[in-house]
Amino acid sequence: MSLLLEACALSHVYADGSIGLDGCSLAVRPGSRNALLGSNGSGKTTLLQHFNALLRPTGGAVRFSGQPLDYGRSGLNALRRQVGLVFQNPDRQLFSASVTEDVSFGPLNLGLDEAAVRTRVAEALAAVGMSELADKPVHHLSFGQKKRVCIAGVLAMQPDVLLLDEPMAGLDAAMQVELQSLLDALAARGITIVLSTHDVDFAYRWADDIHLLAAGCCLASFAAADLTQHAGALAAAGQPLPAMAQLHRALATRGLLDEDGDSPPRSLDALLARLNT
Ligand SMILES: Nc1ncnc2c1ncn2[C@@H]1O[C@H](COP(=O)(O)OP(=O)(O)O)[C@@H](O)[C@H]1O
Ligand SMILES: [Mg+2]
Structure with a gap:
């Protein structure tokens, strides 16, 4: 089967010398739900930011649809249409005054006409259950609502791949259930989802494929259904069963x-x- 996204012996050294990734290799199948599972500092955020080229490798490569990423301007524009990233902290992602303005930003940048933008924004807000709050100022929203606006902003780009950094973190139980059904609905539409989490229970119940990260490396990738065959790797990554x-x-x-x-x-x-x- 063809692979959609691949990290190939990916390394990243930050400007201060910290090692973000250290020879990380894993592959994402088209249409699958993926959990990057690892404890704090294992490299999850660094890896997600490589997948949409916010960060560039200092070693190894990222491949999308079989091709190494093109870091030129047109390559980046094309990639960011297809691969959208939802940050862990919504306040780092939202910058417009109102919900509608914020979700419109990406589609407007694509050069779509006003009617097309309006349709995309309406669809994206409906998908995350935020249609009613379209005119609200972003800074009046709750954390969970901000998170949904961020997801809508990415969905309005109609990406093939949705990357989410710790999407469940900071959400209460009811909002986690809601977000999980939203992710299920998106996966059912064929969108490939890659999210990071340090929650083995969530990864086990939600993911098709789990990629275990530790110290900037992928220790193992396996079907969630086969997780108990990888108890050794789980322990090495500091994860309980x-x-x-x-x-x-x-x-x-x-x-x-x-x-x-x-x-x-x-x-x-x-x-x-x-x-x-
Ligand atoms: N901006 C940064 N500058 C320097 N080091 C960083 C930066 N971001 C992350 N790191 C380091 O890179 C490693 C991986 O971090 P990160 O990708 O944030 O892990 P995770 O998301 O799994 O918690 C950690 O050692 C972290 O301290
Ligand atoms: Mg992180």
Whole structure:
């Protein structure tokens, strides 16, 4: 199968000499949901910023659709239409007075006419459930609403790939559920999603593919369904087994459910469905 985004022995040394990435290699399949899973400082943000060319490698390469990134002006414009990044902190991304202005910025820069921009903005705001707040000043929004406006701003560019840096961080439980269903809806539309997280439980229940990052390196990439086969790499990356996998193991040990060789359930409902009753 063809690969959409690849980090090939990617290294990045920051101006102060800090090592952001250190020979990181991983690949993202088109249409897949990917979690970059790693503890603080493992290189997640640095990697995401390479994927849309905000940062350039000091070693190795990033490839998109099989081609090395073109860092010339037209190459960057083309890339940023196709690969959108949502920052961890919305205040670093939002800069216009109103929600509509902010979400319009990207499409206006594409040179689209006013009607086309209006349509894109309306669609993007509807996708994130923010249509009602279109005229609100950005600085009056809650953190979760700002986050959604940031996502709308990227969606208005109609990207093939959506990159999100720690999208769940700082959201309350209800907003996390909402954001997860938004991500599910976008994935169902065929958008490839790559997000960073330090939450193994979230990565396990949400992702198709998990890429384990530690010290600027990708220790392992695997299907989330196969996670328990990678306990060693998880431990090396400082990650516990997901609670659902631990619970499954404990119940199986006590004979309360069959260890039938399948991978452990990834949701509570799936686990309950397997209980011996
Ligand atoms: N702007 C920067 N200048 C210097 N070092 C940085 C900068 N950003 C990140 N780093 C360093 O690069 C490494 C990876 O950081 P980062 O990509 O932010 O990790 P993560 O997002 O997984 O927490 C860390 O050691 C961090 O201190
Ligand atoms: Mg980070």
